[in-house]
Amino acid sequence: MAKVLTPRAEDYSQWYNDIVKKAQLAENSAVRGCMVIKPTGYAIWENMKSQLDRMFKDTGHVNAYFPLFVPKSLFEAEEKNAEGFAKECAVVTHYRLRNNPDEKGKLMVDPDARLEEELVVRPTSEAIIWNTYKNWINSYRDLPLLINQWANVVRWEMRTRLFLRTAEFLWQEGHTAHATKEEAIEETKMILDLYADFAENYMAMPVIKGVKTANERFAGADDTYTIEALMQDGKALQAGTSHFLGQNFAKAFEVKFSNSNNKEEYVWATSWGVSTRLMGGLIMTHSDDDGLVVPPKLAATQVVIVPIPKPKDEIDEVAERIMVELKAKGVSVKYDRDAKKRPGFKFAEHELKGVPVRLGIGMRDLEKGVIEVARRDTKEKNSIPVDGVVDHVVQLLDDIQNNLFNKAKAYRDSHITKADSMEEFKSILEEKGGFILAHWDGTTETEIKIKELTKATIRCIPLDNEKEAGQCILTGKPSEQRVLFAKAY
RNA sequence: CGGAAUGUAGCGCAGCCCGGUAGCGCACACGCCUGGGGGGCGUGGGGUCGCAGGUUCAAAUCCUGUCAUUCCGACCA
Numbered sequence: 116m117a118k119v120l121t122p123r124a125e126d127y128s129q130w131y132n133d134i135v136k137k138a139q140l141a142e143n144s145a146v147r148g149c150m151v152i153k154p155t156g157y158a159i160w161e162n163m164k165s166q167l168d169r170m171f172k173d174t175g176h177v178n179a180y181f182p183l184f185v186p187k188s189l190f191e192a193e194e195k196n197a198e199g200f201a202k203e204c205a206v207v208t209h210y211r212l213r214n215n216p217d218e219k220g221k222l223m224v225d226p227d228a229r230l231e232e233e234l235v236v237r238p239t240s241e242a243i244i245w246n247t248y249k250n251w252i253n254s255y256r257d258l259p260l261l262i263n264q265w266a267n268v269v270r271w272e273m274r275t276r277l278f279l280r281t282a283e284f285l286w287q288e289g290h291t292a293h294a295t296k297e298e299a300i301e302e303t304k305m306i307l308d309l310y311a312d313f314a315e316n317y318m319a320m321p322v323i324k325g326v327k328t329a330n331e332r333f334a335g336a337d338d339t340y341t342i343e344a345l346m347q348d349g350k351a352l353q354a355g356t357s358h359f360l361g362q363n364f365a366k367a368f369e370v371k372f373s374n375s376n377n378k379e380e381y382v383w384a385t386s387w388g389v390s391t392r393l394m395g396g397l398i399m400t401h402s403d404d405d406g407l408v409v410p411p412k413l414a415a416t417q418v419v420i421v422p423i424p425k426p427k428d429e430i431d432e433v434a435e436r437i438m439v440e441l442k443a444k445g446v447s448v449k450y451d452r453d454a455k456k457r458p459g460f461k462f463a464e465h466e467l468k469g470v471p472v473r474l475g476i477g478m479r480d481l482e483k484g485v486i487e488v489a490r491r492d493t494k495e496k497n498s499i500p501v502d503g504v505v506d507h508v509v510q511l512l513d514d515i516q517n518n519l520f521n522k523a524k525a526y527r528d529s530h531i532t533k534a535d536s537m538e539e540f541k542s543i544l545e546e547k548g549g550f551i552l553a554h555w556d557g558t559t560e561t562e563i564k565i566k567e568l569t570k571a572t573i574r575c576i577p578l579d580n581e582k583e584a585g586q587c588i589l590t591g592k593p594s595e596q597r598v599l600f601a602k603a604y
Numbered sequence: 605c606g607g608a609a610u611g612u613a614g615c616g617c618a619g620c621c622c623g624g625u626a627g628c629g630c631a632c633a634c635g636c637c638u639g640g641g642g643g644g645c646g647u648g649g650g651g652u653c654g655c656a657g658g659u660u661c662a663a664a665u666c667c668u669g670u671c672a673u674u675c676c677g678a679c680c681a
Contacts, residue, residue, distance in 0.1 A: 273678080280681070477640055
């Protein structure tokens with residue numbers, strides 16, 4: 116079979132780029148660093164989105180929409196946040212073009228149309244949202260305020276990669292306001308659990324929940340919680356973050372409420388988000404050298420039926436019947452009834468696009484009363500009696516979902532290694548990759564030094580961490596627990 | 605934003621050094637044969653050679669600039 120993708124072992128980055136393009140998930144656009152998400156890719160994102168949206172709503176959140184532009188004066192109100200994002204902001208300075216008198220048919224920015232105040236294209240929406248919340252919150256009766264928005268944001272990245280880091284990306288950002296610190300922290304952690312649940316049970320991507328160090332924390336947050344996943348090349352991917360913002364934004368935007376004793380207090384805030392980056396995580400967690408592998412719960416098409424060698428009345432009849440029955444059970448199914456393409460070509464094509472289950476219906480099999488059922492995750496093929504094929508497929512989709520998670524988890528678990536010295540740390544990083552648990556003295560200085568020496572960063576301090584006395588691998592200073600290091604995307 | 609490489613048909617590439625008719629494979633269209641893992645033969649269509657300048661009788665080819673992509677670094681979700 117002709118290989119369409121660069122094998123992972125040969126060049127992992129190239130494999131990733133190949134798969135995004137060949138499976139038609141996305142492509143580069145005419146705008147530097149910005150991608151076009153193609154229908155095949157967008158369908159998966161839509162599935163992610165609708166599931167997450169359901170989960171947000173089930174936990175009491177509602178959707179709203181805030182503007183793309185943030186006046187500079189609002190943007191700079193929360194200083195740390197502004198400083199953190201300043202270097203990567205796109206800024207609108209003019210509101211009009213005009214014909215260029217020197218070059219016919221060309222346009223130029225109208226110098227007379229300079230904006231009084233520049234508009235920052237949102238890299239995140241805290242500023243505009245908190246400036247709005249100020250007007251919405253007066254009393255403890257207005258709290259909690261639990262709002263999510265689905266939006267695009269822009270961060271002017273120097274180096275971009277499809278899905279993993281693009282200048283514009285799609286995400287959801289939740290912004291909540293609470294009367295007490297405890298309640299806000301609870302919200303932050305609840306969302307972290309929700310993200311982990313989504314990652315593991317829908318994306319089949321195991322994650323480690325943890326807290327970011329001060330150095331890796333979101334600008335403007337008191338605490339950043341994260342879910343960290345491990346990709347097949349041994350690099351970590353930050354898949355989602357949930358921030359406890361304390362009263363930082365409330366103070367910056369004067370968001371106060373009267374408590375039940377009629378005393379004024381600043382509200383407590385959270386924000387949290389996951390983005391189209393999850394698509395990158397999905398690809399790099401499950402896919403192989405033959406193409407994309409999509410967990411059934413997120414697949415746009417869960418089952419494809421291929422007539423062998425080509426459509427024929429008898430085959431069509433069986434296919435139609437199976438489709439009706441599968442659809443009745445909530446399974447999305449397509450019949451690839453294209454007489455011009457040969458079965459071998461179709462097999463390869465659907466494998467490249469990651470369809471979880473393929474049914475091959477041919478006359479030879481039908482005479483024996485069976486259908487060939489092929490699963491994408493293991494490439495296993497079985498002959499299943501026609502009568503039982505629908506139930507078999509429903510069960511199989513479930514098995515595939517579980518198998519993908521278990522396989523990813525086994526890989527992840529076998530790539531968490533303890534290191535007790537810098538030498539050990541470096542050799543694990545070079546030879547094996549993955550997560551490394553090591554003692555750290557708790558200072559930003561040491562963290563940065565380790566990054567300079569090894570390129571590895573502290574991904575998080577795992578929430579379920581065991582306490583264990585030890586010595587920092589760099590400075591030898593005392594440490595009370597190991598933290599999770601890795602090279603990261 | 606610094607270093608390197610690349611940009612020629614939808615995709616992958618040759619041609620460039622040494623200036624002179626724009627080529628190959630795949631894909632595409634049509635026909636015939638085929639048909640259980642990316643078929644075979646035949647015929648055919650498709651090009652502002654990334655873009656803008658310059659040198660020259662003549663530029664895909666030489667020069668300058670610019671844009672984009674990939675990789676490496678710094679930065680970042």
